[in-house]
Amino acid sequence: GEGDDYGDAATMGALRQLYAGYAWADVASLEPAAAAGRAVRGAATVQCVVAGGGTARFAAGLRRESVVDVAGVVSLPREPVRGTTHQLVEIQVEKLHCISRAVSNLPISVEDAARSEEDVARAKAAGEQLVHVGQDRRLDYRVIDLRTAANQAIFRVQCQVENMPLSEGFVGIHTPKLIGGSSEGGAAVFKLDYNGQPACLAQSPQLHKQMAVCGGFERVFEVGPVFRAEGSDTHRHLCEFVGLDVEMVLRDHYSEVCEVVDRLFVAMFDHLNKNCARELEAIQRQYPFKPLKYLETTLRLDYDQGIRMLQEAGVHVDPMGDLNTYDTEFYMLCRYPSAARPFYTMPCSDDPRYSCSFDVFVRGEEIISGAQRVHAPELLVAQAEARGIDVRTIAAYIDSFRSGAPPHGGFVVGLERVVMLFCGLGNIRKTSLFPRDPRRLAP
Numbered sequence: 115g116e117g118d119d120y121g122d123a124a125t126m127g128a129l130r131q132l133y134a135g136y137a138w139a140d141v142a143s144l145e146p147a148a149a150a151g152r153a154v155r156g157a158a159t160v161q162c163v164v165a166g167g168g169t170a171r172f173a174a175g176l177r178r179e180s181v182v183d184v185a186g187v188v189s190l191p192r193e194p195v196r197g198t199t200h201q202l203v204e205i206q207v208e209k210l211h212c213i214s215r216a217v218s219n220l221p222i223s224v225e226d227a228a229r230s231e232e233d234v235a236r237a238k239a240a241g242e243q244l245v246h247v248g249q250d251r252r253l254d255y256r257v258i259d260l261r262t263a264a265n266q267a268i269f270r271v272q273c274q275v276e277n278m279p280l281s282e283g284f285v286g287i288h289t290p291k292l293i294g295g296s297s298e299g300g301a302a303v304f305k306l307d308y309n310g311q312p313a314c315l316a317q318s319p320q321l322h323k324q325m326a327v328c329g330g331f332e333r334v335f336e337v338g339p340v341f342r343a344e345g346s347d348t349h350r351h352l353c354e355f356v357g358l359d360v361e362m363v364l365r366d367h368y369s370e371v372c373e374v375v376d377r378l379f380v381a382m383f384d385h386l387n388k389n390c391a392r393e394l395e396a397i398q399r400q401y402p403f404k405p406l407k408y409l410e411t412t413l414r415l416d417y418d419q420g421i422r423m424l425q426e427a428g429v430h431v432d433p434m435g436d437l438n439t440y441d442t443e444f445y446m447l448c449r450y451p452s453a454a455r456p457f458y459t460m461p462c463s464d465d466p467r468y469s470c471s472f473d474v475f476v477r478g479e480e481i482i483s484g485a486q487r488v489h490a491p492e493l494l495v496a497q498a499e500a501r502g503i504d505v506r507t508i509a510a511y512i513d514s515f516r517s518g519a520p521p522h523g524g525f526v527v528g529l530e531r532v533v534m535l536f537c538g539l540g541n542i543r544k545t546s547l548f549p550r551d552p553r554r555l556a557p
């Protein structure tokens with residue numbers, strides 16, 4: 115037909131109104147997820163069959179990735195649907211309307227981007243030529259790449275992780291991202307000009323979340339962007355990532371913070387396995403992985419114990435260095451050497467060479483860093499100066515502890531790392547919607 119409709123516009127409009135949400139519900143109700151009471155918009159594939167005639171000619175002229183409205187009859191497929199393993203229904207198309215046309219020369223196809231490495235290897239062994247689109251190219255055309263079933267699932271899982279229920283009296287806060295001095299120290303900071311004043315993008319909400327605790331909030335959390343001028347171009351570093359920050363008043367001991375991590379993560383992993391089974395399956399189809407092994411109560415080891423176990427296993431590690439690779443699936447390492455931690459970390463009262471701090475690991479890689487913080491201003495100044503930090507740049511922060519400050523501690527979770535490691539994805543760029551790494555500032 116001519117124009118973008120097959121079928122007259124008035125009928126199509128009326129049909130769209132009549133069937134708004136209806137055809138979808140019909141399709142979904144035949145799918146297993148819907149049986150569990152959850153139809154996920156945008157997460158299903160359905161084959162549409164056009165019988166012939168004008169509608170078929172119109173459909174044949176449509177390019178891949180064009181957006182269409184379809185009205186038709188939901189039916190059981192007469193034969194298995196090509197290219198899918200779980201298609202239960204198809205639609206016998208009666209009316210077809212093109213809402214948005216895609217160009218003919220798309221830089222990548224969703225089908226190619228969705229291919230697993232195993233598919234490509236299998237095809238190669240069989241002498242077939244299958245296009246394999248590399249990660250960089252997929253990221254260059256991320257809007258198309260995001261349409262693969264695995265990517266749709268990854269960001270649905272991420273949304274669940276990000277919305278972990280902090281039901282224990284935590285208040286959500288938003289700290290400034292434009293700050294005067296660096297928050298974590300070191301060179302990894304993006305500098306900028308703030309109306310003539312030197313400033314930088316916050317390396318973490320660290321100083322301001324502590325100041326919020328000094329401001330009378332007993333328990334705070336923040337989900338927000340964290341900026342690191344990373345030199346390291348690795349599979350687990352981004353220049354901008356999402357941090358889930360928690361800070362809380364301590365009654366007695368920094369292990370109270372570890373207990374929050376334990377409760378939160380065990381519940382979150384249980385939730386993902388139970389309620390995101392369909393998403394995890396979609397990810398597994400493109401990126402096969404084994405489910406994460408974790409205990410009901412998270413294993414906690416002292417750093418020294420961990421080092422000893424590694425040394426006994428024949429791995430050479432420097433006991434006073436920063437340990438970041440360890441081969442179990444989910445555990446915490448506590449009591450790090452003070453020298454390996456930021457200036458605001460509380461030293462252990464029995465041996466100040468060690469600190470009241472911990473890191474949490476998933477599949478051998480760090481996802482969380484936490485600690486009790488120093489709340490005595492004199493010690494804070496001494497520790498900052500010992501690390502070469504110009505305390506004038508953090509004067510307001512130090513002063514916050516001069517008007518009465520409770521003992522407190524907290525942690526930060528790297529959102530992209532949690533999803534990457536829970537799903538066994540080998541690269542953090544896969545769990546960042548539009549990743550920023552040392553080489554990438556677009557799209």
Ligand code: 4AD
Binds near residue numbers: 456485528530
């Ligand atoms: O270890 P980090 O730098 O710790 C802090 O930001 C402190 N304020 C918290 C503390 O008490 N020490 O970062 C914490 C977490 C890491 O465990 C990791 O998950 C993530 O943030 N992270 C990164 N994620 C992606 N790209 C990077 N460049 C990251 N750097 C840290």
